[in-house]
Amino acid sequence: MRDFSLEQLERYSRHILLQDVGVEGQEKLLDAKVLVVGAGGLGCPVALYLAAAGVGTIGIVDNDTVEISNLQRQIAHFTKDIDVPKVESAKEKMLAINPELEIRTYQLMLVADNIRDIIRDYDFVIDGTDNFPTKFLVNDACVMEKIPFSHGGILRFDGQTMTVVPGESSCYRCTFRSPPPPDAVPTCSQAGVLGAIAGMLGTIQATEALKFITGAGSLLTDTLLSFDAKTMNFRKVQLKKQDNCPLCGQSPTITELVDAEQAVCSL
Amino acid sequence: MAKTVVVDAEKNCRGVGCPLNMVYAKVELAKLKSGQVLEIVLDDGPPINNVPGSVQKEGHEVLDKKQLEDGSWQVLIRKA
Numbered sequence: 001m002r003d004f005s006l007e008q009l010e011r012y013s014r015h016i017l018l019q020d021v022g023v024e025g026q027e028k029l030l031d032a033k034v035l036v037v038g039a040g041g042l043g044c045p046v047a048l049y050l051a052a053a054g055v056g057t058i059g060i061v062d063n064d065t066v067e068i069s070n071l072q073r074q075i076a077h078f079t080k081d082i083d084v085p086k087v088e089s090a091k092e093k094m095l096a097i098n099p100e101l102e103i104r105t106y107q108l109m110l111v112a113d114n115i116r117d118i119i120r121d122y123d124f125v126i127d128g129t130d131n132f133p134t135k136f137l138v139n140d141a142c143v144m145e146k147i148p149f150s151h152g153g154i155l156r157f158d159g160q161t162m163t164v165v166p167g168e169s170s171c172y173r174c175t176f177r178s179p180p181p182p183d184a185v186p187t188c189s190q191a192g193v194l195g196a197i198a199g200m201l202g203t204i205q206a207t208e209a210l211k212f213i214t215g216a217g218s219l220l221t222d223t224l225l226s227f228d229a230k231t232m233n234f235r236k237v238q239l240k241k242q243d244n245c246p247l248c249g250q251s252p253t254i255t256e257l258v259d260a261e262q263a264v265c266s267l
Numbered sequence: 268m269a270k271t272v273v274v275d276a277e278k279n280c281r282g283v284g285c286p287l288n289m290v291y292a293k294v295e296l297a298k299l300k301s302g303q304v305l306e307i308v309l310d311d312g313p314p315i316n317n318v319p320g321s322v323q324k325e326g327h328e329v330l331d332k333k334q335l336e337d338g339s340w341q342v343l344i345r346k347a
């Protein structure tokens with residue numbers, strides 16, 4: 001067993017007290033590596049909660065700098081951080097919460113050429129991206145590298161999330177075959193989003209990562225969880241791994257990654 | 268107690284309040300193998316009233332509780 005310092009025992013006491021986490025679960029968290037894709041509305045709460053939880057190594061990917069319009073929901077970024085790279089702003093807050101972690105920043109765009117090399121080193125990936133092409137890219141790369149991940153999306157008052165364990169549960173493409181055409185979906189900057197729902201969905205994704213690492217409970221695998229914050233109705237739809245999925249089915253047609261045309265949208 | 272219990276680990280939690288004393292108990296139990304025994308000393312009051320019950324809820328067995336001269340309690344716990 002790892003030697004916990006007194007400070008660590010106190011810091012993580014509320015996890016250690018949980019029977020489903022305990023000393024062993026906290027050790028797993030400290031040994032775990034999680035990659036957060038996107039330091040925006042979803043990525044911010046995810047990154048802060050994973051840091052607070054003591055996930056030992058956290059990678060965070062985002063190519064953008066902080067803009068004033070981000071601050072309504074991207075809670076790791078403060079007014080003083082405008083024009084600062086989002087990954088640096090997020091790293092500063094994560095280390096302020098928990099200085100003992102290793103935070104790796106990737107200020108770049110995830111594309112077909114670099115994504116597999118980046119995700120390969122991680123135990124779990126959080127998709128906090130804001131556009132369909134990148135969501136499909138994350139799904140495809142994670143399935144190819146067999147890395148479990150949490151899909152998440154928010155728009156207006158709505159959120160949806162599912163967890164994918166490649167080889168075991170249905171992937172994003174089992175249900176949503178291909179990205180919608182770039183002009184078919186409103187970009188979020190046009191559609192708007194209620195800031196707090198980024199926290200609602202992001203904390204669900206962070207919870208899935210913590211459950212996966214510790215083995216506590218059961219995951220949102222083969223399940224699409226969605227909510228409408230206007231009514232606060234939550235709904236779970238059962239999904240099934242599809243034999244004819246072009247990615248994880250029996251005769252896959254997608255065997256390598258390609259970059260799709262992006263409708264850029266800033267969640 | 269009539270029969271002698273072999274103690275495999277000891278932890279003095281005098282002066283340690285709730286819930287950190289339970290955290291210490293879990294850390295010490297995590298180091299033991301199933302069937303081994305932890306002797307833990309807990310303060311009178313909330314510690315002795317709470318920790319043994321919490322330990323039992325996690326499936327471990329409380330073998331004995333004995334109040335010591337200074338008012339604290341010596342508790343023997345067998346790991347599940």
Ligand SMILES: [Zn+2]
Pocket residue numbers: 170171172173174175242245246247248249
């Ligand atoms: Zn699939």
